[in-house]
Amino acid sequence: MFFEPINASAMHIYHSALELSPLSSAVQKLYGHGRPTAFPRVAVGVPDSWYPSVAISTPDDRGGYFAAWSPCGLFIATQTGGTTEIRDAYTFELLSTLQLAEPTSRFTGSLAYSPDGRSLACASGAAVVVWDIQTGGVTKKIPDHGSYDDSPVWSLDGSMVCTIGDKGSDIWIAHTYDVASGTILFPATLQSQDRPRLWAHGESFRVMTTTGHGKARTIDILEVGPAPTKIESFPIQRTGWIGSFSPATYRISVSTGDEDDKRILVLDIRNPGGLLLDKEGSFCAHCFSSDGGLFAGFGSLGFSGVIIWKYDCHGRLYNPWRRFPLLARERLRLQFSPTCPSILGHLGDTLRLWRLNCLSYASAARDQQLAVVSRSGVYTATACKGGSTVTITNLLSRSPSQFIDTDIEVLRLGLIGNVLLVVDFEAVVAWLLTEDGFVNGVSGNRRAGRGDSIWTVPTPPGDPNRLRLLAEGETGLIESGGRILRVYNTSTGRVLEPTRAPQYSSKPLDSQEYSLSGSVCDTPCENYSTKLEGNWLNDSHGKHLLWLPVGWREQFYGGKAKWFPDIATIQFESLKRDPVIIKLY
Numbered sequence: 265m266f267f268e269p270i271n272a273s274a275m276h277i278y279h280s281a282l283e284l285s286p287l288s289s290a291v292q293k294l295y296g297h298g299r300p301t302a303f304p305r306v307a308v309g310v311p312d313s314w315y316p317s318v319a320i321s322t323p324d325d326r327g328g329y330f331a332a333w334s335p336c337g338l339f340i341a342t343q344t345g346g347t348t349e350i351r352d353a354y355t356f357e358l359l360s361t362l363q364l365a366e367p368t369s370r371f372t373g374s375l376a377y378s379p380d381g382r383s384l385a386c387a388s389g390a391a392v393v394v395w396d397i398q399t400g401g402v403t404k405k406i407p408d409h410g411s412y413d414d415s416p417v418w419s420l421d422g423s424m425v426c427t428i429g430d431k432g433s434d435i436w437i438a439h440t441y442d443v444a445s446g447t448i449l450f451p452a453t454l455q456s457q458d459r460p461r462l463w464a465h466g467e468s469f470r471v472m473t474t475t476g477h478g479k480a481r482t483i484d485i486l487e488v489g490p491a492p493t494k495i496e497s498f499p500i501q502r503t504g505w506i507g508s509f510s511p512a513t514y515r516i517s518v519s520t521g522d523e524d525d526k527r528i529l530v531l532d533i534r535n536p537g538g539l540l541l542d543k544e545g546s547f548c549a550h551c552f553s554s555d556g557g558l559f560a561g562f563g564s565l566g567f568s569g570v571i572i573w574k575y576d577c578h579g580r581l582y583n584p585w586r587r588f589p590l591l592a593r594e595r596l597r598l599q600f601s602p603t604c605p606s607i608l609g610h611l612g613d614t615l616r617l618w619r620l621n622c623l624s625y626a627s628a629a630r631d632q633q634l635a636v637v638s639r640s641g642v643y644t645a646t647a648c649k650g651g652s653t654v655t656i657t658n659l660l661s662r663s664p665s666q667f668i669d670t671d672i673e674v675l676r677l678g679l680i681g682n683v684l685l686v687v688d689f690e691a692v693v694a695w696l697l698t699e700d701g702f703v704n705g706v707s708g709n710r711r712a713g714r715g716d717s718i719w720t721v722p723t724p725p726g727d728p729n730r731l732r733l734l735a736e737g738e739t740g741l742i743e744s745g746g747r748i749l750r751v752y753n754t755s756t757g758r759v760l761e762p763t764r765a766p767q768y769s770s771k772p773l774d775s776q777e778y779s780l781s782g783s784v785c786d787t788p789c790e791n792y793s794t795k796l797e798g799n800w801l802n803d804s805h806g807k808h809l810l811w812l813p814v815g816w817r818e819q820f821y822g823g824k825a826k827w828f829p830d831i832a833t834i835q836f837e838s839l840k841r842d843p844v845i846i847k848l849y
Contacts, residue, residue, distance in 0.1 A: 269811035278303050280811040286310070304810065307659050308635060308646055309844030320356050320615050330374045331610045332415065335381045337603030342615055343375050343386055348395065353606065356617070362395050364402075374415035378422045383443075385416040385425050392416060392425060394443060406446045417462050417469060424449070426469045426488060428462055436460050438471065438488050450490040457481075461509040462488075470495065472509050479503050483516070483533050498533040507550030507561075515540065517550040517559065528561055530573075530582055541573060541582040553600040558585070558620075560607055562596040570598065570609060570618065588618050635845065636679040637835070643701025644845055645684055647674045654686060658701040659833065659847050666702045668695060671714040678733040680740050681754025683718075687728045692721045692742055692750070696757040718757045721750045801834070810834070810846070 265285075269276035283304050285292045330343040339359070342349045348362040362384070375386035383403065384395040394404040406425075417426045426440045438452040438460075454460055456473035463470055469488040476482050485496040504520030507528075518529045526546040532538025547561035559582050560572045569589040573582035590596070596611045605620035635646045647654045654668040654677065670686050672693060678685035684695045696704040696718045703712035723731060724744050732743040735754055742750040751760040801810040834846045 266811065276811060280304075284811070304846055304848045307657055307845045307847045308644055320351075330386075331597075331599065331608055331615055332375050332377055332384075333599060333601050333608065334377050335379060335602055337601045337606075339381075340608065340615075340617075341375055341377065341384055342610075348375065348384065348386060350397065353601070353604070353617070356615075360397075360400060362400055364393070376416045376418060376425075378418050379420060380422055383422070385418065387416070387427075392427065392441060394425075404443060404446045406441050406443075406448075417464055419467070419469065420464045421467070424469075426462060428454075428460055428471075430459075436473075438462065438469075438492075440469065440488065452488050452490065452492050454486070454492060458506040461506075461511070463511045465511075470511070472511075474506060499536075500531065500533060501536075502529065502531065504529075507547070508552055508559075510552035510556040512554065513552075513556030515552065515556055515559075517541075517552075517561070519547055519550075528563075530559055538580075540575070540580065543571075549596045549598050551598040551600060554602050558600060560598050560600065562590070562598060562609070570596070570607070572607065572620065586618075586620060590616075634674065634677045636677045637833075637845065638679050638681075638697075638701070642699070643679075643697070645677050645679050647677055647686075649674060654684070656684070656697065656701055656703070659845070661700075663700075666706070666712060668703060668712040668716075669714065675728050676731075680733065680735045681738070683740060683752065683754055683757050685733060685742075687723070687731060689723070689728055691723055692731070693717045694719050694721075694752070694757060719750075719752075719759060723749070810848075 266276065266281035269280050273279075282292060282296050283306055285296075287293075287310060332341045333339075333353070334341070338353050340351050340353050340356075342351060349358055350360045350362070351358055375384055377384055382397055384397060386393050386395070390407060392404075392406040393402055394406070395401070396403045418424070419426075423443055424440055425443055426438055429437050429439070431437055434455055434457055436454040436456055436459075438454060440449045440452070441447065442449055454471060454473055455475065457476070458474045461472040465487075471486050471488055471492070473484050473486060474481055475484065479501045481500050481502065483498045483500060484494055485498075487493040487495055498514075502518050502520060504518045507517040507519055509516050514532065514534050516531050516533055518531060519526070520529060521527045526544070528541070528543050528545060528547040528550070529539065530541035532540060541559065543561075545563045547563045549562040551560050552558070557575050558572055559575070560570055562570050569587060571584065572586040572588075574585035575581075576583050590609075596609050599608045599610075601607065607618050607620060609616045609618070633646065634649055635644060637644045642660055643656060643658045645654055645656055651674055652670050652672060654670055654674065656666045656668065658665075668684075668686075670693060672686065672688040672691065674686055674688065676685075676687035678687070682697045682699075684697055686693045686695075693714065694717055695712065698704050703716050704718075706712040706716055721742060724747075730744060731749075732741075734741040734743065738754055739760065740752050740754045741748065748762050751762055752758060753760060801812055832848045834848065835844075
């Protein structure tokens with residue numbers, strides 16, 4: 265991770281490598297405490313463990329990826345252009361290459377391993393090509409009679425392959441082929457509003473289809489044959505498109521809502537009231553693990569990346585389990601490994617693998633983190649949005665942080681002068697901080713609590729983000745809709761008469777502008793943008809070069825970083841990870 269900076273200067277062992285290594289690093293544990301105090305340190309946002317994903321890319325002229333797991337979970341077959349590559353699932357090392365005999369032929373669809381893992385079926389033009397993994401040769405090339413829409417599916421005994429093609433007007437054709445003879449056994453015509461979901465069952469195949477209009481819809485389970493036979497039928501009352509289906513549990517994922525109300529739902533179709541997940545957001549890719557115990561979606565509203573939920577048998581709900589930030593402008597396809605705790609994502613010309621058993625700073629599912637810095641730059645306040653605990657950290661010392669049990673749902677933070685403001689739906693609660701950045705009157709190991717606050721202001725009903733937190737000189741102001749709710753002294757916290765309210769001209773000093781996601785920080789902390797040059801983060805004065813680890817660079821893409829020369833601090837912010845505050849010296 266840190267070979268390049270150490271190779272350039274051995275001092276970067278202390279300057280970058282030790283400080284930016286995660287807490288779980290053995291070297292960090294052994295030597296981190298011995299760093300000279302003049303070197304940088306991460307005050308807020310140090311990662312928990314190493315970044316859990318690896319990725320490979322293909323040259324731009326080779327097109328997009330298709331990929332498939334082997335049944336044992338040890339190998340990944342990738343397909344691009346006219347080449348199929350077999351790679352090690354742990355290292356992505358290239359093990360073998362399968363090439364079509366015709367140099368002009370290109371793969372046009374997905375691929376699938378046989379149940380014994382010895383063969384691979386894929387689409388090439390108007391044919392299904394079956395490879396022998398051991399020899400690398402084509403064992404069968406079966407003419408196909410329809411366009412591809414989904415991966416070829418093998419029967420459980422490996423004797424047949426079934427494909428599905430879209431014929432338009434909600435008409436789909438399923439073709440079943442005999443692998444040994446290379447002949448078609450029978451076509452089956454299906455009607456479905458959503459893309460049918462095909463899987464192997466017994467000695468044949470089954471498929472899930474949907475019919476109906478509006479909210480009144482029906483899910484049918486059919487046995488694939490010359491005349492598809494209906495096995496089961498389930499009515500549902502939902503709008504939206506079905507993203508994925510779990511044959512093992514009969515659960516579906518549904519994306520629903522208009523532009524102003526996008527949601528993702530997971531339903532148990534055998535139970536009319538079986539709503540297992542209801543999450544706000546826009547999710548363009550869904551998938552279940554083979555046993556239905558995990559569910560993943562790629563979201564782009566509120567949080568951009570892959571979120572994984574785990575099914576709780578006791579609560580009968582899917583609960584957040586992991587999240588992996590990722591900024592993507594194209595649709596991401598996701599596949600869980602059949603055996604090992606990993607998930608594969610293929611996006612355009614990049615294939616990415618996340619290890620689910622490797623926790624990282626971005627992997628544990630949690631809500632948005634809030635971070636505010638005082639105007640003097642001496643201390644910061646951080647909290648998990650929706651949580652109840654606020655952490656106060658002094659940037660100028662290594663003394664332990666102090667915690668405030670607010671006893672409210674933290675939605676916003678403000679840190680103006682010596683007054684910390686915590687906002688929820690019903691009130692604004694204020695604590696007075698000392699010059700060291702800790703709650704006034706609280707010492708020793710005792711946590712500050714709601715009883716240590718100096719005053720509380722009820723807030724009008726509505727969105728708490730509409731509250732304006734302002735400051736002019738030594739006077740702070742809380743305003744809502746033009747009505748002044750509280751005027752106070754920012755040094756002492758003393759409440760002033762509304763008539764003492766200044767004719768403020770300064771910009772709002774709320775959490776958005778003192779947090780890492782804002783663009784305003786008042787004097788004396790005049791800020792300058794930093795530059796990411798190659799792998800180095802360079803402050804605008806050229807005093808410091810900070811090496812960003814691989815995982816951090818990926819998270820930094822599309823984000824912001826600010827250099828505050830007066831307090832020698834870099835605030836690092838990205839849409840894809842929690843805030844980071846780095847004290848340089």
